[in-house]
Amino acid sequence: MPKVIRGFVRAVDAMNRVIGRFAMYLIFAMIGVLLYSSISKTFADPALWTLETAQFLMVAYFLLGGGYSMQLDAHVRMDLFYSRWSPRTSATMDALTIGFLIFYLVFLLYGGVSSTLYALEYGETSYSSWSPPMAPIKIIMTVGVALMLLQAIATFFKDLASARGETL
Numbered sequence: 001m002p003k004v005i006r007g008f009v010r011a012v013d014a015m016n017r018v019i020g021r022f023a024m025y026l027i028f029a030m031i032g033v034l035l036y037s038s039i040s041k042t043f044a045d046p047a048l049w050t051l052e053t054a055q056f057l058m059v060a061y062f063l064l065g066g067g068y069s070m071q072l073d074a075h076v077r078m079d080l081f082y083s084r085w086s087p088r089t090s091a092t093m094d095a096l097t098i099g100f101l102i103f104y105l106v107f108l109l110y111g112g113v114s115s116t117l118y119a120l121e122y123g124e125t126s127y128s129s130w131s132p133p134m135a136p137i138k139i140i141m142t143v144g145v146a147l148m149l150l151q152a153i154a155t156f157f158k159d160l161a162s163a164r165g166e167t168l
Contacts, residue, residue, distance in 0.1 A: 001160075005157050009157050015147070015150075016071050016151050023068070026064075033057065034054050037051065048130040052126060052128055056136075059141060060137070060140045071151055091159045092163040098152055105152055109146055109149055116135065116142045119134045
């Protein structure tokens with residue numbers, strides 16, 4: 001593989017590793033918010049912001065960690081034929097099927113950018129009684145999809161190299 005592709009794959013892997021490891025700790029923030037919510041509902045007036053904040057944290061956790069999860073090959077895979085194939089055949093099929101994922105992520109990114117620009121331009125807020133601005137979470141969602149797209153492209157190059165009998 002060319003040096004540029006090797007550099008791209010290393011850079012994307014490093015970026016998703018750092019962001020994914022940060023995102024792992026968002027689960028603790030979400031648990032803290034939900035714990036506070038439970039306590040406040042029991043002993044005081046319930047806070048309006050807790051449920052939606054927990055949802056936003058879960059979205060950030062899920063989408064920012066997606067690329068890292070793909071990098072670790074931790075996604076769910078149906079193993080009907082896959083375990084019987086040789087490593088080269090598996091890599092060839094992975095390279096083929098990841099093309100569909102890249103196609104899907106491009107459209108998802110387009111929609112995310114469009115939705116984020118709308119939220120920024122019109123000051124979109126949630127329809128809840130707390131009514132927080134939606135732009136921050138939409139920016140996080142768009143960044144998460146972009147990171148996943150970059151990791152899918154890097155994974156495609158890794159699979160292509162494996163199918164050719166090379167290591168990347």
